[in-house]
Amino acid sequence: MYRTVLLPSLSTLVLLTSSLASAADLPIKPSVGDLVKQSQASDWRPTDPQHTLYMELASGRVVIELAPSFAPQNIANIETLVREKYYDGLAILRSQDNYVAQWGDPQAETAPRPLGSAKAKVAGEFTVPLKNDRHFVRQPDRDGYAPQIGHSNGFPVGRDTRAGTTWLTHCYGMVGVGRDNGSDSGNGAELYAVTGHAPRHLDRNITVVGRVLSGMALLSSLPRGSETMGFYGAQENRMAIRSVRLEADVPEAERSHLEVMRSEAPIYQQVIDAQRNRGGPWNLFSPGYVELCNAPIPVRVKP
């Protein structure tokens, strides 16, 4: 039927739902959805309750997993802010189209909320030594922004073996620490999530701390702010942050129970390959290539 004009899905943060393709629709080559369906329990790991944040908005929950080995000092500071309930009652300050949503203290300029026992300045962790990362799995597809790319424990990373450094990359859904000009001017009191085409020029320029595992649409579909850089004007309603909690501090019954595909599991290589060369009747041309930010690690609700 010419009226059923569809466009197949980009397999981004894949949350398992009952809406996966039925057996009759299965393409010849498995898609990411098929692979997720065929996966074993051992292909997945739970989130780390000590390093996973639940940001509760009026519109729902945003789950952010932190990657402490890539930004130990900044993440320690953020977790101090969370434990002391710094973010509760703050707001999304900025939504700039094809770029970022950023949250923090709306009264930062006039009557800033005290940081409590958190530090006001934290050294930038734009890159960390290679030895910090013991989970790197290289992706052979070439990349313009980094000598090597791949994934580590579910996070997209770049690395430069000559410089001995590695870093989290600015793919869609990645979360970073806003800063001013000074490299130590960030402290985690303002965080941002990438809501547009990966601004990879920010890599190695700012501290990236983790990624949004679910609830991304709550940030990406916010109205764009009318002021410079997408900041909301005084007359605009900012989305309030009800609370931010560590998963460990949330009762078991209220947790999201997300699992992340193990990037070191063989199935993940199949997931990447399914995106390099897509099967099924729709795809007529295969690029034989997949860009780092087009191969996100699948996430599911624990079955």
Place this chain on the structure above:
Amino acid sequence: MYRTVLLPSLSTLVLLTSSLASAADLPIKPSVGDLVKQSQASDWRPTDPQHTLYMELASGRVVIELAPSFAPQNIANIETLVREKYYDGLAILRSQDNYVAQWGDPQAETAPRPLGSAKAKVAGEFTVPLKNDRHFVRQPDRDGYAPQIGHSNGFPVGRDTRAGTTWLTHCYGMVGVGRDNGSDSGNGAELYAVTGHAPRHLDRNITVVGRVLSGMALLSSLPRGSETMGFYGAQENRMAIRSVRLEADVPEAERSHLEVMRSEAPIYQQVIDAQRNRGGPWNLFSPGYVELCNAPIPVRVKP
């Protein structure tokens, strides 16, 4: 002040406003905003009224410039649909996070609106012969999805000189023709705009017809649909399309008067370079590289 934690802007569709940086803020190396400010009238071209669409939503206007040399048959069909007011009263059918917004006839399955004198099937124009494109300016930065990349008349393009083909690429804001499995199953009655990280695996798989020059945020900030592939369910309010008109058919006083930077003008090379190696006090690391979809051609309201 540590409380003023900002993140500089990705220069995406740059609409000139009064909010550009003041002289005191000028970085040592010109930014895209600076270059736009310094540009001459001859660096810009007006939109082509015969091939520019105004899609009027309740929330505002989306301006789409078509690229007839890259999809002559599909664009002719779309323009027929526009002239016969096919799209008036239809709706946005789908918003899938980090992927596309798609519009068309909500009753396509049950009581489809007649296509009038437009064709029901149009041959896919996934690539066109190199000779169709006489405006190509190559961008030397390497790309994983195409042997060569660059811009033509303001549109991002890929090309394969051995195959003798060229095509528009799926960068943020690009508009394409939804289709079913058959390569000729699209006709322009359903169109989509890219609202997420560039799904470049769609390149050479589907007909791309143009790009959104303004109003992109009206599409990208739509609530995501709850059904498979981001389709809106029956209970969800779809954004209605009031009308779609050719710019040529809109009275002069009601036009948007947009101008597109000439990709063949020397200033555009400076614009790309400003994104390869960013100046100013904020940028501590320069990648010396810019990906095709991170170097969109600037757009402005005619001063």
